Amino acid sequence: MIMKIKKILSIFIFLLAAAQLSAQVDSVVWNFSSATGNPSTNLANAEFTCSSITGGNGFNVTSASVSSGYAGASGTYNIVLSATGSTLSTSSSNYIQWTISPKNNFKVGVTAIQFGMRSTPTGARAWALRSSKDDYASDLATGTNANDEKWKFHVAPLHYTVNGEAVTLRLYFYDCGSSGRSNTRLDDIKLSLTPPMLRTTPKILQVNTSLNTPSTVPVLVKGMLLEQDVTVASSSANFTVDKSSISFSEINSAPQTLNVTFSGTAASSGKIVLKSKASNVDITDSIFVTGAVGIPAISVSPAEINFTTTETGDFAQQTLKVTGAYLSDSIYLTFTAGDSVFSAQPKTLYKVANETAVSLRYMPLSAGATEGILRLSSAHAPDIFVNVAGSAIASDPNGGIPQGYYDLAKEKRDVLLKTTLHNIIKGHTEFSYNDVWVAYRDLDVRPECPKYTNETPDGTVAIWDMYTDRPGCVPYNSPCGELSTPYPAGHRCEGFKVYRTGLDQQGGEEDPGGGTEGNSYNREHSFPKSWWNNSETGTGVPQHNDLHHLYPTDRGVNSLRNNNPYCEVISPTRTTTNGSKFGACSGYAGNGFEPIDEYKGDLARTYFYMATRYENEFDVWGSYDDAKPMLAGNKYPGFKPWAVSMLLKWHRQDPVSKKEKDRNNTIYADWQKNRNPYIDHPDLAEY
Numbered sequence: 001m002i003m004k005i006k007k008i009l010s011i012f013i014f015l016l017a018a019a020q021l022s023a024q025v026d027s028v029v030w031n032f033s034s035a036t037g038n039p040s041t042n043l044a045n046a047e048f049t050c051s052s053i054t055g056g057n058g059f060n061v062t063s064a065s066v067s068s069g070y071a072g073a074s075g076t077y078n079i080v081l082s083a084t085g086s087t088l089s090t091s092s093s094n095y096i097q098w099t100i101s102p103k104n105n106f107k108v109g110v111t112a113i114q115f116g117m118r119s120t121p122t123g124a125r126a127w128a129l130r131s132s133k134d135d136y137a138s139d140l141a142t143g144t145n146a147n148d149e150k151w152k153f154h155v156a157p158l159h160y161t162v163n164g165e166a167v168t169l170r171l172y173f174y175d176c177g178s179s180g181r182s183n184t185r186l187d188d189i190k191l192s193l194t195p196p197m198l199r200t201t202p203k204i205l206q207v208n209t210s211l212n213t214p215s216t217v218p219v220l221v222k223g224m225l226l227e228q229d230v231t232v233a234s235s236s237a238n239f240t241v242d243k244s245s246i247s248f249s250e251i252n253s254a255p256q257t258l259n260v261t262f263s264g265t266a267a268s269s270g271k272i273v274l275k276s277k278a279s280n281v282d283i284t285d286s287i288f289v290t291g292a293v294g295i296p297a298i299s300v301s302p303a304e305i306n307f308t309t310t311e312t313g314d315f316a317q318q319t320l321k322v323t324g325a326y327l328s329d330s331i332y333l334t335f336t337a338g339d340s341v342f343s344a345q346p347k348t349l350y351k352v353a354n355e356t357a358v359s360l361r362y363m364p365l366s367a368g369a370t371e372g373i374l375r376l377s378s379a380h381a382p383d384i385f386v387n388v389a390g391s392a393i394a395s396d397p398n399g400g401i402p403q404g405y406y407d408l409a410k411e412k413r414d415v416l417l418k419t420t421l422h423n424i425i426k427g428h429t430e431f432s433y434n435d436v437w438v439a440y441r442d443l444d445v446r447p448e449c450p451k452y453t454n455e456t457p458d459g460t461v462a463i464w465d466m467y468t469d470r471p472g473c474v475p476y477n478s479p480c481g482e483l484s485t486p487y488p489a490g491h492r493c494e495g496f497k498v499y500r501t502g503l504d505q506q507g508g509e510e511d512p513g514g515g516t517e518g519n520s521y522n523r524e525h526s527f528p529k530s531w532w533n534n535s536e537t538g539t540g541v542p543q544h545n546d547l548h549h550l551y552p553t554d555r556g557v558n559s560l561r562n563n564n565p566y567c568e569v570i571s572p573t574r575t576t577t578n579g580s581k582f583g584a585c586s587g588y589a590g591n592g593f594e595p596i597d598e599y600k601g602d603l604a605r606t607y608f609y610m611a612t613r614y615e616n617e618f619d620v621w622g623s624y625d626d627a628k629p630m631l632a633g634n635k636y637p638g639f640k641p642w643a644v645s646m647l648l649k650w651h652r653q654d655p656v657s658k659k660e661k662d663r664n665n666t667i668y669a670d671w672q673k674n675r676n677p678y679i680d681h682p683d684l685a686e687y
Contacts, residue, residue, distance in 0.1 A: 030098075030189045031074040035061055037098075047106040047195065047281075048162075051099040058082035058094050067116045067187035070153035078116075078187035081124070081173055088128055088174045090136045096186065097170040105164035107225040107278055109251040112192035113171075114155040119147035120183040124173035131160070132168040140169075151187075159251050161225060194251065196225040196278030198285045200258075204385055207262040207291045214263035219272075219287060220255040223248030226276045226283060236270030238263060239289050248276075262291035267382060290382055298331060298376050298384045299323045305374075307362040307390035314395070314658035315363040317447045319474055320344075320386065322376065323355050331378045333358065335388075338372020341365060342388050345472035350488060357474035364392030400665040401680050409677075413687045415636045421677045421684070422615045428674035433545050436523050439671055440552045441501050443663045446475075462498040463521055464659065466599040467557040470496050470578045495577070499552070506555055517556035517576060524553035526603060527610045528563035531627035532617065543614055547667050548676050549606050560593070565630040566603055567592030568646060587642035588629050601654025604647040605678040608685055611638035612677065651678070651685050 025046040028039050030053055037053035062080050067073040085093045102108055113129060126144050130136040141156035169191075173184050199222045207215050223230055229245040242259045260272065272287040300322050307316040324331055331349040335342050345359045364370065374386040409420045431439070446462040462475065473493035487493040499521040503510045506522040513519070526549045543549075557576050567585035569592060574582045578596055585592040595603060611618060615635045622633025630643045637644055656679050664679045678685050 025195075026193055028191045028193065032061055032077040032079065032187060033074060035063070035077045037061060037079075047104070048100055048102040048108050050101075050191075053079070053096050053098050053189070055079070055081065055096045056094070057085075057092060059096065065118060065185055067118070067151050067185075069151045070116055072188060073116060073151065074188055078185050081184045081186070085174045086176055088126075088172055090130075090172075093172045093174045094124070094184070095170050095172045097168050099166055099168045100162050101166040102162055102164050106281070107164060107196050107227070108162040109194040109225050110158045110160040110162065110169075110191055111194055111251065112155060112157050113141060113190070114153065114192075115171075115189040116151050116153050116187045117145050118149065118151045118185040119145055120149050121147050122176060123147045123184040124176055126173070126175040127154075128172045128174075129156070129158075130170050130172065132170070136170055136172075144175075151185075153188075161251060194224055196227075196281065196283055198223050198226065198230065198274060198276060198283045200274065200285050200287055201255075203287060205260060205287055205289045206382060206384075207260070207289065214261050215291075216259050216261040219258045219260055221246060221258050221274065222255040223253055223276065224251055226278055228277045230274050230276045232258060232272065232274050234270060234272050236268060236289075238268040238291060239270045239272065241272060260287070260289065262289070264291050267291065297324075298378065298381050300376065300384055300386055303386065305360055305386060305388040307388070309391045309393060310362060310364055311395040311658075312364050312367055312392050314661075315361050315447075316390065317359060317361050320358045320360055320374075321355050322349060322358055324349070324378065324381065331376050331381075334375050334377070336373045336375050336385075338370055338388060341370050341390065342372045342374070344374060346491075346493070350491075356487070357476075359472055359474050360388065362388070362390040364390060367392050367394045400661070400668070401675070405675065406677065406681065409684075417684070417687050418612055418615060418636055421612050425609075425613050425674040425677065428542065428546070428613075428672040430542050431545055431547075431671065433523070436545060436547065436550055437502075437505060439547055442666050442670060443547065444552050446498060447659075461501050463501060463504075463552045465499060465521055465553050466551060466595060466602065467524070467553040467561075467576065467580055468517070468578050469596075469598075471596075471598050499554075505552075515556045515559045517554055517560075520555045521552050522555045522558060524551045524558045524561075525549065526551055526606055528626065530563045531624060531631065532614075532621045533624065543610070543617075546613070547671055548609050548613070548664075548674075563626045564590070565592045565643070566607075566646075567594060569594040587646060588640075590629055592629075597654060599654070600650035601652075601656065602660055604650040604654075605656070605660065605676060605682075605685075607639070607643075607647055608651070608678040609676040613674075648685060651682065656682050 025041065025043060028041045028043070028050045030037065031040045033040060039050050039052070043050060058081055060080050061077050063077050064080070065078070066075045067078055068075055079096060081094045100108060119125065124145065125147050127142065128139045129141040130138065131140060140160055141158055143154050143156055145152055145154070201220045205217065205219065207217055221230065226248045229247045231245050232241050232243060234241055240261050240263070246256045246258065269290045272289060273284065274286070275282065275284045277283065300320055305318050305320065307318060310316045322331065333344045333347050341362060341364050343361050343363070345361070349356055349358070360374070369389065369391045372388045374388055376384040376386070406424065408424060409417060412420050440463060441461060444464045446464045470493055473496040475496050475498040477497045487496070497518070499505070502508055504520050505511065506520045508520065511520040527543070529544065532543060557580065560574060560582050567587055569581040569583045570586045572581040572583035580596055581594045583591060615638065618631060618635055618638045619633055621627050622631035630639060632638060632640045639647065660679045664676050668675045
């Protein structure tokens, strides 16, 4: 069950997964894939058994006229019915039936039936579900069906309880066509079930009260298929409840209210336990309660975090805003559940009297849903709990790569592999240099912002600049609704800002001019222009506007890097605000630029692309003075040994990210119609 956290007045309340029966089965399905009437659902561990479907007055399982035209149609075998009857008769109308037999007097609630149905012009046009409990005398659910030889899907709600003894449910079909003979097919029959259960909202209750003034808050309790009253007990004298027992009897019993009062004079915690019985099974639930007197207090917004569906191996990111009213000490953030896939940055907030932003990240390891609890604690305020939830799907094994795109490169190595890849990705669609500004809105948008739409404030989005980005920090000036109070002095995220498309680009409305870091962004040729010849631009010079190596970067840092190679700096003369370094290099005698670790792999794979896409030019480009420190002046490998060693090291240490995959896919789909092979298949760099 997914936990829900809601705020009632100033009280944060949370819903956790309620106690469930270990063998809960919530439906039984028959899709006849085995050409029999046996249930398709595995009921080995269920608290009941369910028989095969049998029929009366004409019944068979066949593979003719397979089901189709509705979601979930199994399309294999189905039931075919044949009998006469224009009105429903329990003695002569055609029917199918199955028996539900609870174990150990267990209760089962039937809440819905659904199935696919097809009738010929002489087939049944009406159906009714009945029970052996009253000898099939009254309808539990009814419906009609057009006899036009098309499959229709029927769903009908039910409120029916199987009270411990075996019950047979029978589905009748009647109102046949003019000949009076039924020709009807059924498939994908499903019964929705509910076991006995007990649910409370909230599951974690926090009460803040003024000194010597008790506070009372409501708790909703819902019980289904319970045979006895629900008893209620508190583990702490500071928390009292106004009912010692409450009663439920029907499947859809309305929730009842339990009032919890905190009357402590100091911070306290406890548990309220609810207990009932269904058949021979104990049904229990608990409410964890904490109480605090007066201030200080921690508050958060939003009260819960739900991440977007994410592929395994990728990540999603959201922002939590935190305030500590009257708090003089630090707030610590820890995940009490889900810490293998959820993380928070920063993990410690210092004296946050004002609103401070925390970046939460979801990095799923496997497909499926995951819930977690983020705990915010300090020495003098009650803990706050934030529910986080994420859902993951298995990553696309092709990653957006067209079928067969790399088939020619199979089983090739070394020079032949590189040349084959060159032939696959060469001849890409070219765009103008001015189009690059527009492309950045598609390719280089920060994860906390949507891609460019008319719905973003003032038509801008935040640019993802690898030269100034500080991973884990939340920008204080994002145009996408992530505004927060700047980080405190001395914090590594202090002053972190992002550039806005259009407004902050070089020559934009809010560009103050000059090459100072933090003023504006421009178009960085990560593979410098002077390495092929500055005069070669425009049509027929595809490398000049090739988006695979053109990145939006801080104008000042771009100027600092100039046309120097990437390298590992051993003696920096300048360090940028995000930790990138410029200075003397390891590997060759000269200066170079070293990006932060998070983007070294991105740039290494960019250089592998350039050496492959333009391999026929590398022997000439290597003769230019500016390119000589890094280029070898040949087609293979294209780079000097020190550069090959460093680029492979960066490639291995910083694996392909979601940012790279998305950028590569968009360049292919919407812009150049070619791909970076070393993002699609990182192992190619090793061959």
